[in-house]
Amino acid sequence: MLFLAGFLPAMLTGCSPLAYINGAVPADASKTDTDLAYGPSPRQRLDIYAPIDARNAPVVVFFYGGNWRTGERADYRFVGDALATHGIVTVIADYRLYPEVAYPGFLQDAALATAWTYTHIARYGGNPGKLFVAxxxxxxxxAAMLxxxxRWLAGVGMQTTQLAGLIGMAGPYDFLPITGRDLRPIFHYPDTPPDSQPINHVTAAAPPALLVTGTADTTVDPVRxxxxxxxxxxxxxxSVQVIRYPNVGHKLLIGSLSRPMRWRAPVLDDIVSFVASTPAPAAKPEQ
Known part of the structure; x- marks a missing residue:
């Protein structure tokens, strides 16, 4: 499924939708640092997109989708552009995929990338005291599991209380029993542990959350x-805010962050507003 009418030019020119929307990003829109290692694996790399004048700016660590089987950080340049040009230092991290790893390997990578960001992001103009996962x-x-x-941030010497917030975009948070055959080996079916589900880890101490979805999503059930x-x-x-965008599907939700598709839904505006209005954690993060 394509991101609707905004991708008609891409279809006519033979470009992929991602090439089309990434091609709309100006080369000088933000400061970029790419291919930074946060671990020894070739997949443990990240890119940073920072506002031109970044100084003590809020930080978002973004993890892309792909059924834990596919994905490349370079394909999400448009996400870095969207947030950085609205004052947010953005980290887009690769992580190991199946079959190289199964659950919880990708969570361990994501935690490591988040810890790397907390330790190093000040040199790129970011404020580690206002760090979001998305x-x-x-x-x-x-992002929801982190x-x-x-367990995952504790494994890298951090606490969930060090996060300013969670930004979840059409995530699968409650998907047991697993019915999709392609997902079963990733989560060790039929012995999938119940604690693999974000829904089972909710407490009053959870960081503030913004959860967004589209009512037309047929990939990840927006209600469940x-x-x-x-x-x-x-x-x-x-603290939680849930936003549902009418007639927006699974791919269009993320595609609406791109310059050509922002007219389809105010997803970017809502994320920027959430980041701006959410205070830093009350407790000072431990060094």
């Missing part, structure tokens, strides 16, 4: 996943 689809799952399940997680967070007394 992701779309499988990446939304990863924010809600303390985004809606249910929002309800459970609210019931636990955590």
């Amino acid at each position: 992701g779309h689809s499988a990446g939304g799952y990863i 924010a809600l399940d303390p 996943n985004t809606g249910h997680l929002g309800q459970v967070l609210q019931g636990a007394g955590a």
Whole structure:
């Protein structure tokens, strides 16, 4: 499925949708530092997009989707452009994929990338004291697990209380029992542990969350996943905002961050507003 009418020019010229939307990013829109290692594996690399005049700016670590099987950080240049040109230092991290790793290997990578960001982002103009994790689809799952399940950040010497917030974009947060055959080996079916589900880690201490989805999403059920997680967070007394965009599908949700498609839904505006209005954690992060 393409991102609707905005990709007609790409179809006519033979470009892929991602090439089309990334091609709309001006070369000098932000300061970029690419191919930075946060671990020894070839997949443990990240790119940084910073506002031209970044100084103590909020930081978003973004994880892309792809069923934990596919994805490349370079394909999400448009995400870095969108956030950096709105005052947010943005880190886009690769992580190891199946079959190189299964659950929880990609969570361990994501935690390591987040810890690297916390330690090093000040030199790129970011404020480690206002650090958000974000992701779309499988990446939304990863971000939610980092924010809600303390095991992963604890493994790299951090705490979930050091996060300013969670930005989940159409993530699968509650998907047991696993019905998709391609997902079963990734999560060790039929022995998938219940604690692999973000929904099972909600407490009142959860970081503030912005959960966004499209009502036309047929890939990740917006009611069972985004809606249910929002309800459970609210019931636990955590701070959560749920936004549903009418007639927006799974791919269009992330595509609407790109310059050609922002007219389709105010996803970027809502993310920028959430980051701006969410205070830094009350507790000073430990060094």
